[in-house]
Amino acid sequence: MQYITGTREFHIEEPTVVTLGKFDGLHRGHQKLLSEVFRFREKGYKTAVFTFETAPGTLMKGKLQTMITTNAERRENLQQAGIDYLVEYPFNQEVAHMQPEEFISLILTGQMKAKAIVTGTDFHFGYQRQGDVELLKKLASKYGYEMIVVDKALDGEREISSTYIREELAAGNIKKANELLGYTYMIHGRVIHGRHLGSTLGFPTVNIEPREQKHLPAFGVYLSEVVIDGGHYKGITNIGRKPTIEGQHPVGVETYIYDLNADLYDKWIEVRLTDFIRPELKFSGVEELKERVLADKEAGRKMHERAAR
Numbered sequence: 001m002q003y004i005t006g007t008r009e010f011h012i013e014e015p016t017v018v019t020l021g022k023f024d025g026l027h028r029g030h031q032k033l034l035s036e037v038f039r040f041r042e043k044g045y046k047t048a049v050f051t052f053e054t055a056p057g058t059l060m061k062g063k064l065q066t067m068i069t070t071n072a073e074r075r076e077n078l079q080q081a082g083i084d085y086l087v088e089y090p091f092n093q094e095v096a097h098m099q100p101e102e103f104i105s106l107i108l109t110g111q112m113k114a115k116a117i118v119t120g121t122d123f124h125f126g127y128q129r130q131g132d133v134e135l136l137k138k139l140a141s142k143y144g145y146e147m148i149v150v151d152k153a154l155d156g157e158r159e160i161s162s163t164y165i166r167e168e169l170a171a172g173n174i175k176k177a178n179e180l181l182g183y184t185y186m187i188h189g190r191v192i193h194g195r196h197l198g199s200t201l202g203f204p205t206v207n208i209e210p211r212e213q214k215h216l217p218a219f220g221v222y223l224s225e226v227v228i229d230g231g232h233y234k235g236i237t238n239i240g241r242k243p244t245i246e247g248q249h250p251v252g253v254e255t256y257i258y259d260l261n262a263d264l265y266d267k268w269i270e271v272r273l274t275d276f277i278r279p280e281l282k283f284s285g286v287e288e289l290k291e292r293v294l295a296d297k298e299a300g301r302k303m304h305e306r307a308a309r
Contacts, residue, residue, distance in 0.1 A: 028180060174276050184272040187253050
């Protein structure tokens with residue numbers, strides 16, 4: 001996949017089919033769009049996704065804007081899906097004030113050489129979101145592209161969206177979130193040194209610090225799978241701020257990996273959450289914490305065994 005980011009100075013030389021959006025999570029709704037995009041390979045078009053850069057720590061209406069998938073995770077997902085071009089276009093005031101037709105002529109059919117455009121029914125673009133699907137249809141013959149509008153993917157009567165998935169994550173409903181995503185929610189990170197409390201208590205853990213922009217599920221303990229150098233391991237993962245331990249702690253992702261004894265510091269790992277075990281709790285002290293973690297380990301092992309049957 002050719003990855004174009006950090007610049008507005010580019011030009012794709014071959015005809016493309018383009019789809020546009022944030023693609024946060026690359027959930028089942030996005031996957032429905034991509035299925036339509038891939039049909040155009042039969043015409044010899046290259047597949048392309050256009051999105052705007054999301055800077056870490058971006059504020060929206062005074063609040064930190066978090067994403068189900070970070071930029072790096074989105075890039076990896078789209079590459080695995082088989083997209084030929086991913087364009088993360090820098091967003092500034094000039095772009096924000098671009099008229100919809102100018103966006104079509106300069107960027108979509110100009111720089112991206114779009115011969116087909118695939119969008120959802122509620123897609124808006126251009127200055128003050130004045131551009132919509134009807135405008136794209138109207139200008140298709142003028143700029144020489146086919147226009148395809150894809151209906152929303154549904155879960156029952158509700159549209160599958162990133163907002164819906166965030167709600168399920170916030171409630172700790174990881175299995176439902178995974179169902180809506182169409183794959184297992186994951187957190188990537190490099191293993192860092194923690195307080196080594198787990199080792200002291202007899203169950204060493206690996207710690208990763210999630211990216212600031214990463215949208216995390218409800219704090220608590222989850223059944224997990226861990227990918228390390230292509231190997232897959234079973235584990236349980238705690239997400240939260242360690243309320244039992246004195247002091248202020250950043251949000252961390254701490255995982256106990258079953259049947260693995262290895263030095264993983266500085267390793268890049270992927271933690272996949274598959275089920276919810278319990279919410280984050282504050283215990284009376286370290287001894288009570290140890291008892292509960294031992295119980296969590298046993299519960300997690302049994303859950304993994306049941307899932308494997």
